[in-house]
Amino acid sequence: MKTEIYQPEREEKREDLDILEQTVLNEYKYGFVTDIEADEAPKGLSEDIVRFISSKKNEPEWMLEWRLKAYRQWLKMTEPNWANVKYPAINYQDIIYYSAPKQKINPKSLDEIDPELRRTFEKLGISLDEQKRLSGVAVDAVIDSVSIATTFKDQLAELGIIFCSMSEAIQEHPELIRQYLGSVVPATDNYFSALNSAVFSDGSFCFIPKGVRCPMELSTYFRINAENTGQFERTLIVAEDNSYVSYLEGCTAPMRDENQLHAAVVEIVALDHAEVKYSTVQNWYPGDKEGKGGIYNFVTKRGICKGVHSKISWTQVETGSAVTWKYPSVILKGDHSIGEFYSVAVTNNLQQADTGTKMMHIGKNTRSRIVSKGISAGRSQNSYRGLVQVGKNAEKARNFSQCDSLLLGDKCGAHTFPYIEVKNNSAVVEHEATTSKIGEDQIFYCNQRGIDTETAVALIINGFAKEVMNQLPMEFAVEAQKLLAISLEGSVG
Amino acid sequence: MLKIENLQAGIEGKQILKGINLDIKPGEVHAIMGPNGSGKSTLASVLAGRENYEVTGGSVTFDGKDLLELAPEERAGEGLFLAFQYPVEIPGLSTTNFIKTAVNEVRKYRGQEALDAVGFLKYMKEKMAMMNMDQSLLSRPLNEGFSGGEKKRNEIFQMAMLEPKLSILDETDSGLDIDAIRIVSNGVNKLRGKNNSVLVITHYQRLLDYIVPDFVHVLYKGRIVKSGTKELALELEERGYDFIKNEVNVGEEA
Numbered sequence: 243m244k245t246e247i248y249q250p251e252r253e254e255k256r257e258d259l260d261i262l263e264q265t266v267l268n269e270y271k272y273g274f275v276t277d278i279e280a281d282e283a284p285k286g287l288s289e290d291i292v293r294f295i296s297s298k299k300n301e302p303e304w305m306l307e308w309r310l311k312a313y314r315q316w317l318k319m320t321e322p323n324w325a326n327v328k329y330p331a332i333n334y335q336d337i338i339y340y341s342a343p344k345q346k347i348n349p350k351s352l353d354e355i356d357p358e359l360r361r362t363f364e365k366l367g368i369s370l371d372e373q374k375r376l377s378g379v380a381v382d383a384v385i386d387s388v389s390i391a392t393t394f395k396d397q398l399a400e401l402g403i404i405f406c407s408m409s410e411a412i413q414e415h416p417e418l419i420r421q422y423l424g425s426v427v428p429a430t431d432n433y434f435s436a437l438n439s440a441v442f443s444d445g446s447f448c449f450i451p452k453g454v455r456c457p458m459e460l461s462t463y464f465r466i467n468a469e470n471t472g473q474f475e476r477t478l479i480v481a482e483d484n485s486y487v488s489y490l491e492g493c494t495a496p497m498r499d500e501n502q503l504h505a506a507v508v509e510i511v512a513l514d515h516a517e518v519k520y521s522t523v524q525n526w527y528p529g530d531k532e533g534k535g536g537i538y539n540f541v542t543k544r545g546i547c548k549g550v551h552s553k554i555s556w557t558q559v560e561t562g563s564a565v566t567w568k569y570p571s572v573i574l575k576g577d578h579s580i581g582e583f584y585s586v587a588v589t590n591n592l593q594q595a596d597t598g599t600k601m602m603h604i605g606k607n608t609r610s611r612i613v614s615k616g617i618s619a620g621r622s623q624n625s626y627r628g629l630v631q632v633g634k635n636a637e638k639a640r641n642f643s644q645c646d647s648l649l650l651g652d653k654c655g656a657h658t659f660p661y662i663e664v665k666n667n668s669a670v671v672e673h674e675a676t677t678s679k680i681g682e683d684q685i686f687y688c689n690q691r692g693i694d695t696e697t698a699v700a701l702i703i704n705g706f707a708k709e710v711m712n713q714l715p716m717e718f719a720v721e722a723q724k725l726l727a728i729s730l731e732g733s734v735g
Numbered sequence: 736m737l738k739i740e741n742l743q744a745g746i747e748g749k750q751i752l753k754g755i756n757l758d759i760k761p762g763e764v765h766a767i768m769g770p771n772g773s774g775k776s777t778l779a780s781v782l783a784g785r786e787n788y789e790v791t792g793g794s795v796t797f798d799g800k801d802l803l804e805l806a807p808e809e810r811a812g813e814g815l816f817l818a819f820q821y822p823v824e825i826p827g828l829s830t831t832n833f834i835k836t837a838v839n840e841v842r843k844y845r846g847q848e849a850l851d852a853v854g855f856l857k858y859m860k861e862k863m864a865m866m867n868m869d870q871s872l873l874s875r876p877l878n879e880g881f882s883g884g885e886k887k888r889n890e891i892f893q894m895a896m897l898e899p900k901l902s903i904l905d906e907t908d909s910g911l912d913i914d915a916i917r918i919v920s921n922g923v924n925k926l927r928g929k930n931n932s933v934l935v936i937t938h939y940q941r942l943l944d945y946i947v948p949d950f951v952h953v954l955y956k957g958r959i960v961k962s963g964t965k966e967l968a969l970e971l972e973e974r975g976y977d978f979i980k981n982e983v984n985v986g987e988e989a
Binding site: 681689690693694695697 | 783784785786787806807808810811812816817819822823825826827828832833834836837840841844876877893897
């Protein structure tokens with residue numbers, strides 16, 4: 243008899259099953275508040291507040307001008323209402339736009355960070371101690387409006403990689419910031435990007451020089467802590483010719499009864515033959531079962547494949563937030579460039595998500611791939627909204643889109659809004675969509691094999707989302723699988 | 736091992752099983768035969784605990800425990816296995832991953848430690864060698880795109896992995912060609928032992944050429960109307976179900 247050499251599968255190495263077994267938590271486990279003194283701006287938004295933020299950060303004049311210009315634009319704009327989400331009007335004067343933990347400014351070493359803040363991140367599973375970190379992930383930890391620490395900076399600097407907070411980048415690398423900030427998402431792009439441009443407080447900046455393959459995952463962990471504040475972070479990633487970086491973003495917030503606004507902007511620039519992989523596990527507080535509280539997650543993420551043969555890949559696992567409004571997009575300008583969007587969006591209880599992507603084909607032989615998996619449970623609403631645009635010079639552009647929805651129960655909704663605009667006859671655009679329900683037969687089959695219903699649901703949804711989960715870096719995949727299971731607990735059976 | 740007494744059950748208010756009595760001892764293989772609509776698959780579903788079936792009377796004890804009180808996953812933990820007539824597909828979930836979860840959940844129920852990745856692979860390899868199972872099927876998503884024969888082989892492989900005390904094969908032969916029936920039957924025969932029992936549910940006698948039963952029962956209109964040894968199956972094959980129907984109907988009239 244022929245003996246086959248058994249090759250363990252990828253997901254087995256990840257030991258996801260053990261993780262699913264651990265998913266006994268029913269509650270949002272990141273909902274704690276850190277009691278720490280904060281340095282806050284007064285509530286409300288005005289030119290003075292913009293100046294206040296800029297001066298707190300000791301910014302150069304050009305930066306202040308940039309912010310003010312954005313603010314004046316914002317005043318002329320109106321909040322968009324085309325998304326398939328409903329929420330009470332936001333009072334922009336009732337938000338605190340700047341809140342920073344009172345700690346030593348610019349700690350020289352990680353030891354100087356307030357122990358309470360360190361503990362906060364430890365609790366979130368993010369160690370700021372480089373020695374203690376097992377995996378090769380460099381972290382920029384952002385709490386409310388400021389970055390408190392960035393790890394492995396020195397090691398990265400040896401390769402010419404810049405990985406620091408946005409505030410620091412404005413001080414230390416003004417030429418790069420002036421060149422690239424707002425070059426992909428202009429301040430005036432939309433209502434929330436204008437708002438962000440006026441009041442953004444911190445975020446991460448990442449620059450990979452020519453020919454460098456970043457040896458570790460770079461990540462930013464965002465944490466909202468203070469009450470009544472909004473979080474407006476700004477992330478900019480620039481990958482020069484022939485470089486590569488994989489970037490991770492994670493986020494959580496305390497449980498609070500009032501809604502909090504998160505309006506971030508992420509920009510990515512990929513030059514010739516560069517590749518950027520951007521992964522997000524979004525787990526902002528989703529509100530309680532009755533829909534009270536939770537984060538409004540209104541985010542603009544866009545990358546430009548500026549150079550030939552460049553590639554930008556977005557992967558997102560969206561489980562949190564009360565309302566999500568987000569379309570990570572790629573402008574495929576360079577010939578032969580590739581854009582990818584892999585998404586799992588889970589909504590439960592009264593959560594609403596309107597998310598998807600835009601792929602704008604400009605260069606020749608550009609390719610894009612969209613894989614969107616929506617999982618709806620409870621009374622939630624989950625929409626995929628995507629635009630594939632092929633310009634008249636985009637010879638032989640290719641797009642493939644796959645949008646699958648999985649429904650748990652019969653009180654939730656799944657919606658798909660695909661838009662396609664093609665101006666070149668040689669382009670091929672394909673779209674496939676399916677909607678399915680978790681069947682009683684599937685659950686019973688699992689039960690009959692000794693698997694309880696909760697675990698069965700976790701297995702089924704992880705199977706459903708597998709194509710996307712496989713795109714995540716290993717460190718995140720495990721976390722993300724746990725999250726999927728936890729966010730759907732109690733939704734079946 | 737399994738004792739069914741006067742079991743009555745139905746679905747959506749319709750009575751299907753009208754008083755079943757059956758006693759299966761360790762090591763025995765019983766076959767239940769019967770025409771379509773006689774209640775064969777209902778019996779399998781009720782024993783496995785499918786939710787939409789309602790038990791209206793009688794009792795079932797399994798190894799001294801009241802089976803009907805247990806949730807389906809607890810019945811599996813106790814050692815009851817159902818090879819499905821129509822195994823379901825779970826897209827994206829690898830068969831190996833599924834079986835690993837099942838094995839460890841059942842082990843947990845039995846108070847055994849979960850197998851880690853290495854231990855599990857070793858165990859699975861042993862069973863693969865024993866069952867002549869190759870890797871390719873196990874790497875694919877659970878039952879997705881499997882042929883009828885592959886689905887049934889997969890069922891029997893899971894049976895081997897879970898080491899049940901009682902296996903119920905619900906029309907395992909349906910939709911299979913003769914080669915596939917032989918392969919699947921060989922698998923079942925390898926798993927026969929003095930401590931585990933098998934309940935074969937089938938419409939046709941031919942499966943019983945391969946899985947030879949100790950006892951054969953004929954189910955008709957929700958009751959076991961005739962029991963015998965394997966010769967009864969041959970008689971059925973020869974004379975068709977009509978002779979049973981006639982006997983029963985005559986009896987009812989009298």
